[in-house]
Amino acid sequence: MLISRTVRVQPVASVAAALIGVIGTLALVWVVRREPLALPPLAYLDALGAFFALATWSGALLWSLLRATAQTWRFWLTALLLTVAFLTSLTPLVIAVYALVGLLIVLPVWRTAVTRRAAAYPLLAVAALAVGYGALALRGGLRFDAPLAGAALDSFVFWFVLLAATLPLLPFDPHPTDTDDARERSLRLFAFAWLYPLARLYTLSPWNEGWSFATLIAGGGALLWLSSGALTGNTRRVRIERNHRRLLAVALTGIGLSSGAGLAAGCYAVLVYLLLAVVENDDTPTLPEGAHVPAPGIPSSAPVWLISGAIPLTAPFIATWMLIGAGAAGGVTILAAVAWFTALISALPVVIDSPVVASRRLWIGGGISLALGVASPLVVRLFIQPIIEQLQGGLSVYGDVNVWTWVGLAMVNSARTGITALPTIGAAGLMIVLSALVYLLARLLGVTLPATAVSADSPSYDDVVHYLRRAVPWLGEPAAKASDHDTR
Numbered sequence: 219m220l221i222s223r224t225v226r227v228q229p230v231a232s233v234a235a236a237l238i239g240v241i242g243t244l245a246l247v248w249v250v251r252r253e254p255l256a257l258p259p260l261a262y263l264d265a266l267g268a269f270f271a272l273a274t275w276s277g278a279l280l281w282s283l284l285r286a287t288a289q290t291w292r293f294w295l296t297a298l299l300l301t302v303a304f305l306t307s308l309t310p311l312v313i314a315v316y317a318l319v320g321l322l323i324v325l326p327v328w329r330t331a332v333t334r335r336a337a338a339y340p341l342l343a344v345a346a347l348a349v350g351y352g353a354l355a356l357r358g359g360l361r362f363d364a365p366l367a368g369a370a371l372d373s374f375v376f377w378f379v380l381l382a383a384t385l386p387l388l389p390f391d392p393h394p395t396d397t398d399d400a401r402e403r404s405l406r407l408f409a410f411a412w413l414y415p416l417a418r419l420y421t422l423s424p425w426n427e428g429w430s431f432a433t434l435i436a437g438g439g440a441l442l443w444l445s446s447g448a449l450t451g452n453t454r455r456v457r458i459e460r461n462h463r464r465l466l467a468v469a470l471t472g473i474g475l476s477s478g479a480g481l482a483a484g485c486y487a488v489l490v491y492l493l494l495a496v497v498e499n500d501d502t503p504t505l506p507e508g509a510h511v512p513a514p515g516i517p518s519s520a521p522v523w524l525i526s527g528a529i530p531l532t533a534p535f536i537a538t539w540m541l542i543g544a545g546a547a548g549g550v551t552i553l554a555a556v557a558w559f560t561a562l563i564s565a566l567p568v569v570i571d572s573p574v575v576a577s578r579r580l581w582i583g584g585g586i587s588l589a590l591g592v593a594s595p596l597v598v599r600l601f602i603q604p605i606i607e608q609l610q611g612g613l614s615v616y617g618d619v620n621v622w623t624w625v626g627l628a629m630v631n632s633a634r635t636g637i638t639a640l641p642t643i644g645a646a647g648l649m650i651v652l653s654a655l656v657y658l659l660a661r662l663l664g665v666t667l668p669a670t671a672v673s674a675d676s677p678s679y680d681d682v683v684h685y686l687r688r689a690v691p692w693l694g695e696p697a698a699k700a701s702d703h704d705t706r
Contacts, residue, residue, distance in 0.1 A: 232282035232289050239275030239297065246305075247272055251604045254363070262307035262363050265604035266421070269485060270304045270414050272601065277407050277492040284496055284579045285404070292322045293404055300411050307363045309355040312415065313348050320344035323405050343385040347415055350378030359422065368423035376419065376429050380436060383416040387440045387466055406459075407495050410466055410488045417473050417484070420612030425476050430614075433474025438556050440467035445560035448567050457567045458498055464564050465491035465534075468541050471553065478606040478618040479544035479629045485602045486594065487537045493590065494525060494534070497583025498568075521584030526568040527561050528656040533590040534561075540619075543629030548616040565656045595627050 246268045249255065254264035278297050282289065296319055303315040320340045354362075359370035386409050416433075419425070425433075444467055447460035465487050472484030527534030538561040545553035590597065598619060606613065618630050 229282065233279065235294065236275055236279035236282045239301075240272070240279050243268060243272040243275050243301075247601060247604075254608060256307070256363055259361075260306050260308060260311070262361075263305055264421075265608050266414075266417060267304040269601055269605055270411065270488075271301045273410065273488055273492060274300050274304070274408065276489075277496065280492065280496045281404055281407060284582060289404060292325070296322050296405060296408055300408060303411075304414060307361040309351045309359060309362060313351050313355075316347050316412075316415070317344050319408070319411070339385050339388050343382045343412060346378045346385065347382035350375045350382060351415065353378070362418060362421050371419060371422045373429070376425075377432075379416050379419060380429075380433060383412050383470060384436045384440065386412040387444065387463055387470065407492065409463070410469065410491055413466070413469055413473060413484070413488070416470075417481070420476075420481075420609040422612070424612045424614065430474055430476045434471060434550065434553065437467050437471030437474050438553060441471060441556060441560050445564040448564045451567075454571055457571060461564055461568060462491060462495045462498070464560065465494065465537065468537055468557070471557075472541055472544055475544050475548050475550070475553075475616075476612075476614045477544060477548055477616050478610070478613055479540070479547050481606055481609070481613065482598055482602050482619045483537070483540035483544045485605060486540055486598065489590065489597070490533045490537045490587075493583060493586060497579055497586070498525060521580045522569055524584030524587045525580075526565040526656065528565040528569070530650065531588065531591045533587040533594075534565075536591045536594045540627070540629070543627075544619075547618070547629045548614075562655055562659075566659055569656060598627060 246263060247265070250263050250265055250268050254262065256262050274297050278293070299315045299319055299322075303312050303319075306312065320343065323340045354367075354370050354375050357370035357375075358364070359367040361367065441464060444460045444464040448457050448464060451457035451460055469484040469487040469491070472480040472482070472487060474480065475483075523529050524532050525534060526532075527538055529535060538557055541557045542554040545551065545557065603619075606619070619627060
């Protein structure tokens with residue numbers, strides 16, 4: 219009999235460990251809500267670090283509750299290491315922690331030549347962060363809370379830290395079927411942590427316009443690329459993974475706006491990413507086990523629509539709306555257009571590629587999405603507003619967020635003039651148009667395709683994607699050999 223060498227923590231112990239982490243980080247958020255707390259020589263506790271630590275353990279708790287699988291020791295060690303990185307001001311320690319996290323991520327996939335090539339992304343991110351933060355430490359920024367640490371931040375440091383934040387957005391595994399163990403794939407839950415070193419640079423000094431523009435280009439480009447990948451990926455698992463990482467691109471773009479409104483959009487997108495990464499199934503569109511039959515009158519696709527971003531007041535919808543408002547408040551109107559367009563094309567595969575019968579996890583996730591969206595003013599006020607206040611010295615005045623708890627959110631420009639608010643008739647109309655377009659396009663993509671492109675049965679979304687990739691050469695599907703008539 220073979221004995222597995224992988225040490226796993228049982229589900230009950232996993233829930234208990236994650237719950238302790240959530241309670242501890244919630245207490246930390248409360249303690250540092252007014253001002254940072256420095257405990258030399260290692261600890262530095264502030265709202266930004268406390269938020270990322272809370273996100274880490276909230277994701278772990280949500281995964282343990284809804285996935286109900288025993289986690290490997292790598293999962294918990296990664297969570298602990300990231301917590302250390304979020305709660306220290308020593309730049310060399312941050313480098314060491316992320317290097318260990320990078321190794322923990324690539325070890326499970328270091329099996330074949332294909333997966334080893336995929337592992338290059340996190341390793342390159344570690345190298346870029348080591349160069350950026352290493353230069354910061356050598357130039358006098360050994361602690362980023364030191365009085366003169368801001369003088370060490372220049373373009374050389376910034377470019378490498380930005381590269382480290384952008385690389386993990388790239389496709390982690392071009393052939394996800396090579397890593398079928400969901401417990402190993404759970405490490406991807408912590409991909410949002412690579413945004414922290416970039417956001418931490420606001421503690422040192424304000425960004426110049428070139429840095430913000432470069433971050434917007436990187437985030438907006440990744441947003442377009444990942445959204446198109448979510449629509450045209452060749453397998454369901456690839457499409458789901460691209461859709462999840464799209465939220466990280468939203469977060470990167472929001473951070474790049476260098477404003478309070480942008481930072482609020484970025485932090486909220488991190489929470490939405492964690493929700494989708496846990497609840498959205500990435501294995502098969504048919505879930506006979508754990509299936510939940512809705513009550514009469516409730517469509518089985520309801521939870522899918524609640525996590526698609528096409529329904530107003532759900533969490534993915536709010537994340538998109540916040541980025542649109544932050545972009546408009548900062549005068550970057552093209553970013554608002556990109557955010558709306560990518561929300562449309564990324565919602566399509568979610569609703570088209572949905573399971574025949576939704577699992578209980580999907581129903582719970584849909585409820586959490588609705589609750590997180592409705593409670594977004596409270597979430598912003600309690601967990602994100604302290605970050606904006608403590609990093610205000612490094613943020614520009616081009617966009618801020620006003621919160622009316624349990625009533626709504628408003629994005630304002632530098633003159634404190636309201637640009638967009640939620641809930642309003644205008645915002646509701648804009649997103650109702652989005653919902654209608656998603657519904658109509660979903661119905662159109664469900665029509666019968668040419669008989670040569672699909673099976674005899676009703677066409678699946680895989681059939682649709684396969685047909686589109688063959689019909690449109692730049693989507694990447696090898697074209698069939700041309701007939702003699704076509705050659706002539």
